[in-house]
Amino acid sequence: MNNIKLQLNSGIHSKGRGVGFYAENLTKALAKNPSVILACPESNQIDIVHYTYFDLFYPTLPFNKTHPTVVTIHDLTPLILPHLYPKGLKGTFNLIRQRLSLLNVSAIITDSQNSRRDLIKLFMFSPEKVFVTPLAADKIYKTTPSPISVGKIKSKFNLPEKFILTVAGGPNPNKNLPALAEATKALKIPLVVVGGGMTKELPPGKTHKELKDLVKLKSYSHIITPGFISNKELLAFYSLATLYCQPSLYEGFGLPVLEAMHAGCLLVSSNTSSLSEIYPPGTITFDPQSQDSLQNALTKAFNLTQKQRNGLVNNAKEVAKQFSWKKTAQKTIDVYTQVLSQ
Template sequence: MKIAINNIPLKTAHNTRGVGYYASHLIEYLKQQNLVEVQEFTKLSEIKNADAIHYPWFDLFFHTLPISRRFPTIATIHDVIPLVFPKHYPVGLKGKINLIFQKMALSSCKYIITDSNVSKIDIVKHLKIEPDKVSVISLAADPKYKIINNDSELLNIKRKFRLPDRFLLYVGDANWVKNLPFLIEGFRQLLQLPGFGDIKLVLIGGVFLKNVENIDHPELSSLKSVNRLIKQYSLEESVIRPGQIENNELVVFYNLATAYVQPSIYEGFGLPVLEAFACGSPVISSNQGSLLEVGGQAALYFDPANIKQFLSITKEVLGDKSLRNKLSKLGLIQASKFSWDRVAEETKLVYLKVINNE
């Protein structure tokens, strides 16, 4: 079985984002398990022979998926959040036209893969795809995310980034759906409570060091709000922003964190939650989107519009070591349910369905 997989996400800025992570790991594990013969391509003209082709990425508002093609085609759509919350993701005329073409291209795809049941429901609703053409294949954390027992490795990172003994961790972007102004407000209120004044908040992501105040773009409004709130509340010393760090350093951050927080209004999956689980970090998460699917019984959940509830859960986790140990053990069990071996195997089954016209 010969499958041609589009590798554009590995050659663009997507390489360091979720799309690139998915594409690189899928290709790696399909090859590693010798499940299929993989041919990577950038342009269709590069494909010499294939039983099917797979686009492991999909952009709603850029015309990236060919409408007519020689081979049966599979596309992976990670989420359609801009269609679920259109007011917060304004699209110009060009984007609307591209969406029309992308929908036309999707209609001729044999199969769609997505990361969660929530995303499948959204895809069926907003892109008008038949449910039986959409397969849910959950992602997984990279195996490098694990508990570190080397004290010197932990201490080196702690010293390098001047990390405190107790801190909350967030990893990711800063767009509207991530709900970070809520997190900053909740954190400010947490610091005012007796016994929690020493807690720090660590925000991991290159976006947090960007100077965006003079850039007029709707997608930057949430980041601007975060920066303003940090300044307004004089939290510069309490909120640590290391910027974009190396993956091996991120593993240590997860290990050192007192708890990981995912405050999102919505997620199509929520990979950092699995990464935190795999590193033994207790997880405090929003209960929206796919996060309940990913976290299962291993996280404590809050309504991402309810700061009082967030504070109550966060206080409980920070103040109770036995609870943190319990969540850590549950998280390790939950993370073990997801693997890239399984992702590759289930994706191979989709390829077989497409080739056999099932």
């Protein structure tokens, strides 16, 4: 097959650490592959169009498609946990509209086997139409920060000697932060929440209990909230943390888990959804629906010997090497090739 002339559409609403990060890194990796030519939107020489962002409740995909079309759907979290993401009348209408816009796409790409199963079950896609291309961490997390750099960042953010780290891009109830906050409070361990996972006020129209619980956490004195920080700073946070905890009720992938594994930070993770596709066997895990299970997992991690910690960390580092943007790009190109051969 000749070079694939590709138009990428990342969508104006895909800014942010998660989906924006995906679009940016996939574009860079595809640009390095000689079998792909990235076409500008105005070009009339296009073989295939790839929408790298799809919103369940916002019109991100046109009904009329002039070329073979691939769409990335990262996850269906709001549909898996509907009690945490009430749609309302407008949301229900938009969801129907978005589902209809998917009827004539050529292929669906998603981040994990778990999300693939969800898409096939809930959207009734043909299994032959849904492909998995796992994500990868930024290359900075594969490096070791200098002690001087780590020391400066520790001082800048006034971080304690021991703390549990978690990363949450926004105030999303699937992140299960209240449960982690309660567990760390009971164990008297500082909790550092990076990102926008903690919020001082409710988003407009969002008044359900789980978001109110996030606002309540602002009063917890053991929680440190540096907000959004750079990759370089987050690498130092991973280096300084006693452990990284992913308490999520549900994840389409779980990029911070992979970052922590690369960075050599001991991982404690919930055992739900796609997360088990990332972390290796032997990882300390827990049931995110059980406060006792979460607290026991954290206690177990703190009681590890240095030899046990090193074993888990080194094993996780090896598994993390299996993920790369080069592989993600190649799997994506394989999808394009299959679509164009039909």
